[in-house]
Amino acid sequence: MVTAEEDAHASAVLSKAKTENFPVAPRFLPRAWRDDLMAVYGFARLVDDIGDGDLGASGPAHASSLGLAPEQADDPLAMLDAFEADVHRVFENTSWGGPAPSGPSTDRPGPGHPLLRALVPTVRRRGLTPEPFLALIEANRQDQKVRRYATYAELLAYCELSANPVGRLVLAITGTMTPERVRRSDAVCTGLQIIEHLQDVAEDLGRDRIYLPAEDMARFRVSEADLAAPTASASVRALIAYETERALGLLDEGTPLARSVHGRLRLLLAGFTGGGRAAASALRAARYDVLAGAPRAGTASVLRESWASLRGEG
Secondary structure (H helix, E strand, C coil), X not given: CCCHHHHHHHHHHHHHHHHCCCCCCCCCCCHHHHHHHXXXXXXXXXXXXXXXXXXXXXXXXXXXXXXXXXXXXXXXHHHHHHHHHHHHHHHCCCCCCCCCCCCCCCCCCCCCXXXXXXXXXXXXXXXXXXXXXXXXXXXXXXXXXXXXXXXXXXXXXXXXXXXXXXXXHHHHHCCCCCHHXXXXXXXXXXXXXXXXXXXXXXXXXXCCCCCCCXXXXXXXXXXXXXXXXXXXXXXXXXXXXHHHHHHHHHHHHHCHHHHCCCHHHHHHHHHHHHHHHHHHHHHHHCCCXXXXXXXXXXXXXXXXXXXXXXXXXX
């Protein structure tokens, strides 16, 4: 049974969907898809909030739902370990929460966290596997231990954990996964992740994290002190512009993904690339000064760029 307090905290996590660079579960999609996409989003958003220390006043309630003492909400690694254990309960062969998959039943309890309870029907309906969920948890573990990335290749390896599993889950939920679509999806997700890092350079530095490759910082003669300034210098702007173009190249690589499917799914996938391009346009409009504030794209810009993706203009 989910308490009213637990439901309120879970709803607060889900409400962050409207702040993302891309559409999460737009109303034009079939209701079943929307429900499953929101269940996956709730998982991904919560694990990121745990890793970023963004649980705020609701932290103790989330900790309690995971079987921890309320004061452990301030320990990201403990929270991530408990969250992973709860994720494994989602995939255990149990009769908890409704019809179980075929096979021997067990009396093991279901997950304790309400967002993971909500994930159980999605996992069963779509035949999802644990790997993408565990990868997202591991990415947030890595955030607790790795604060800098020496090379672009290292950053791409991080995105393989932190971003690409989300696109693969979308393909799995919609029953459209093929090796080629996975490749295109990975490119889109990595591009989106890099653009988000560029928007949030100042915020990430406040957490003692830098997702700009050290080799690129050296090339553009940008120091960590430069990133702590109230506004971006010419060198910082040049670096951000360079990384933005790299991310746009990844979105270009992934653009054929939307055109490989049909119907409303095509609109959703075009929204992903369109959202990334609109965010890149916001960076450009801010003259790549990401230190004075995080440039964000408006709805009109996202729609315009999404339509361009559908027409093959990306």
